[in-house]
Every structure is written in structure tokens, then in C-alpha cells.
Amino acid sequence: MKLQAVIFDLDGVITDTAHLHFLAWRDAAQAIGIVIDEEFNEQLKGISRLASLERILEHGGRAADFTEAERQAIAARKNACYVESLASLTPQSILPGIKDLIVTLRQKGIRIGLASVSLNAPAILSALGIAHLFDYCADAARVKHSKPAPDIFLAACDGLGVVPQNALGVEDAQAGIEAINASGMASVGIGKDLQGAGLLLASTHELNWPRLAAYWKTRNPVTEALEE
Numbered sequence: 001m002k003l004q005a006v007i008f009d010l011d012g013v014i015t016d017t018a019h020l021h022f023l024a025w026r027d028a029a030q031a032i033g034i035v036i037d038e039e040f041n042e043q044l045k046g047i048s049r050l051a052s053l054e055r056i057l058e059h060g061g062r063a064a065d066f067t068e069a070e071r072q073a074i075a076a077r078k079n080a081c082y083v084e085s086l087a088s089l090t091p092q093s094i095l096p097g098i099k100d101l102i103v104t105l106r107q108k109g110i111r112i113g114l115a116s117v118s119l120n121a122p123a124i125l126s127a128l129g130i131a132h133l134f135d136y137c138a139d140a141a142r143v144k145h146s147k148p149a150p151d152i153f154l155a156a157c158d159g160l161g162v163v164p165q166n167a168l169g170v171e172d173a174q175a176g177i178e179a180i181n182a183s184g185m186a187s188v189g190i191g192k193d194l195q196g197a198g199l200l201l202a203s204t205h206e207l208n209w210p211r212l213a214a215y216w217k218t219r220n221p222v223t224e225a226l227e228e
């Protein structure tokens with residue numbers, strides 16, 4: 001089977017916004033008397049804004065303390081702080097190897113998609129100066145079930161006009177790897193301790209076309225598709 005599309009997660013794969021999310025959540029949590037640290041923040045990777053707030057409230061023992069309107073207000077405060085911090089992003093904020101890989105994939109006729117649950121994804125791609133390199137970005141606002149459900153990856157496949165079996169997804173979060181696997185796509189994990197990744201790489205430094213091609217061949221041994 002031919003590799004027709006590569007679908008990327010954004011935060012932690014294309015750029016490292018996890019720390020900015022952490023600083024904004026730390027500020028919003030502090031305002032309601034909850035302390036979070038970077039280790040706890042690991043649990044929020046790949047998790048939607050409101051689901052992240054749920055986890056923070058549970059962590060602080062305050063899960064039952066806020067109305068829906070109050071939760072929305074806390075999430076809005078976090079997002080305002082986060083959006084302000086996004087002003088620090090420039091094309092230099094793209095993680096190593098990512099832009100070269102995307103350019104190479106495009107030269108090979110492989111379509112490029114985005115499957116991020118971040119509602120800020122379009123603004124981030126623009127700040128990084130690479131929005132034009134994406135053929136389709138799934139709209140997080142229209143996806144019912146967040147990762148680890150496969151919905152956002154399936155929406156990206158649909159928008160790109162490819163079936164999941166002809167696509168490969170790249171993720172840095174456990175929930176994301178589970179979402180890719182559940183979609184039927186091939187999964188590439190960036191980082192460590194990611195269970196179930198078809199190919200696991202320590203960082204984006206190792207993410208390049210020869211590695212992806214070799215991995216795809218192991219899944220599809222009779223493929224004709226990978227002219228180097």
C-alpha cells in the first residue's frame with residue numbers, strides 16, 4: 001500500500017508549546033488555590049482545554065466546586081494567558097527536522113495533514129510560517145471525541161481524501177498514539193514511554209524520510225510506493 005499522507009500532531013511534534021501551556025495553567029490553577037508542577041503537566045499533553053481543567057480540578061480536590069460557567073471562565077483565563085505567550089513563537093520555534101521532512105514529503109507527492117486538538121492550531125501554524133505547507137488541518141472545534149478517540153485523525157484523513165491504512169500519524173502524547181492506532185493509521189511516537197507506537201523515536205532530530213520509509217516498508221512489505 002502506498003503511503004499517501006502524513007498527519008502531524010502540533011504541540012510537542014511541530015513546536016514545543018507544552019511549557020507555554022504549563023505556565024498558563026499554573027497561573028489559572030494558582031488563582032483557584034491549586035498548585036501544579038511540570039510533572040503533573042505531562043498528563044495534560046494531547047488533552048483538550050476543558051478536559052485538562054477537569055484533571056487539574058481533580059488533582060486539587062476541587063472537582064465538584066465549580067459551575068459550568070465558572071469552568072468556562074477559568075479555561076478562558078488560561079487561554080488568554082496562553083495566547084499572549086504565543087507571541088514569542090517564530091519560524092525558529094519549529095522543532096528540529098520537521099520543516100525539512102514536510103518539504104521532502106511534499107516533493108514525494110505525500111499529502112500533509114494536521115490533527116491537533118488545540119483550538120489555537122491555525123494561529124500557531126501561521127506564527128511558525130508553515131501554514132501553507134499543510135494540505136488539510138482538521139478542525140478541533142468540530143470533533144466530538146477528543147484523543148484518545150480516533151476522531152481527529154479520521155477527520156484529517158477524510159479532509160485529505162485518504163484512507164487511514166494509507167496514512168501515517170506522528171504524536172508525542174500517549175493519548176495521541178492511542179488515537180492514531182484506533183484510526184487504523186501507522187503510528188510514530190516522539191519521546192519515551194509511549195506505549196504502542198509502531199515506531200518510537202527519541203526526538204524530532206531522528207524523524208526523517210529514510211526512517212519513515214523504512215518503517216512503512218515493514219508494515220507494507222510488498223509496497224511499490226517508496227521510490228527513494
Ligand code: BG6
Nearest residue numbers: 011045046047048049118119120
Ligand atoms: C494539545 C495540547 O495539543 O492542545 C494540550 O497538547 C492542550 O496540552 C490542547 O490542552 C488544547 O489546546 P488549546 O490551545 O485549544 O487550549
Ligand code: MG
Nearest residue numbers: 009011012172
Ligand atoms: Mg502533542
